[in-house]
Amino acid sequence: MQYKLLLGNQVYSGWSLSFGLVFRHFNIDFEHQVVPLYTNEFEQFRKQYFPARQLPALITDEDGDRQVIWDSLSIVEFLSDHHPKLEIWPSDPGMRAAARSLCAEMHSAFKALRSSMPVNLKRNYAAFQPNEEVRSDIQRICALWRWVRELFVSDGPYLFGDTLSAVDAFFAPVASRFRTYSIDLDEQSAAYSNLLLQHPATLEFIEAAQSESWRMEHNEFDLD
Numbered sequence: 001m002q003y004k005l006l007l008g009n010q011v012y013s014g015w016s017l018s019f020g021l022v023f024r025h026f027n028i029d030f031e032h033q034v035v036p037l038y039t040n041e042f043e044q045f046r047k048q049y050f051p052a053r054q055l056p057a058l059i060t061d062e063d064g065d066r067q068v069i070w071d072s073l074s075i076v077e078f079l080s081d082h083h084p085k086l087e088i089w090p091s092d093p094g095m096r097a098a099a100r101s102l103c104a105e106m107h108s109a110f111k112a113l114r115s116s117m118p119v120n121l122k123r124n125y126a127a128f129q130p131n132e133e134v135r136s137d138i139q140r141i142c143a144l145w146r147w148v149r150e151l152f153v154s155d156g157p158y159l160f161g162d163t164l165s166a167v168d169a170f171f172a173p174v175a176s177r178f179r180t181y182s183i184d185l186d187e188q189s190a191a192y193s194n195l196l197l198q199h200p201a202t203l204e205f206i207e208a209a210q211s212e213s214w215r216m217e218h219n220e221f222d223l224d
């Protein structure tokens, strides 16, 4: 099976960061291509890989048989089905259910955080002031991280033990937002967030992002 991972601009696309992390951490062989968002290339991508509409999207090829898989939850399930030994999800069923619930919430909620704190791997805003809705999203995320550790008595450093699983990759874009917007976190949340940002696959992704030259105005603020 050959994998081609289509990513959004690495500077701005949080979901793309999650999958850069999953593929590299689990050492899954893949090629990737950045499709700059909201450009002609992006429109072309939508036509060529219909029904995919957003990035990232995974294009698989098995003996010339192509499949388009889009949307993060579906991509992670596909990888887990095809690479069961890698333990992309925690192997314990209770932990796996909790990890999936966390990913699903990450995927469908936190709208205030997403819209007020868009991912931007090139910036660091010292003066950002989260409003009440954003503060509530941040508190919920940190409460979820604490809940996992208390319920599953996980010594970490990752949420479900000493190695990274899909759920950690889903939270990496949140960690990047916390750093970009200089969010004050409790000690444990700050340590976990830094761990995600220091992962070699995240560092590699961030380094590639630094060399991009596209600028998306609605992800840029005049704050610092």
Ligand SMILES: N[C@@H](CCC(=O)N[C@@H](CS)C(=O)NCC(=O)O)C(=O)O
Pocket (backbone or CB within 6 Å): 008, 012, 013, 014, 015, 016, 037, 053, 054, 055, 056, 070, 071, 072, 073, 107
């Ligand atoms: N639900 C999608 C969300 C992906 C998403 O929001 N992708 C953004 C880039 S990070 C995108 O393609 N935006 C362009 C658009 O929505 O038109 C997933 O989980 O993969």
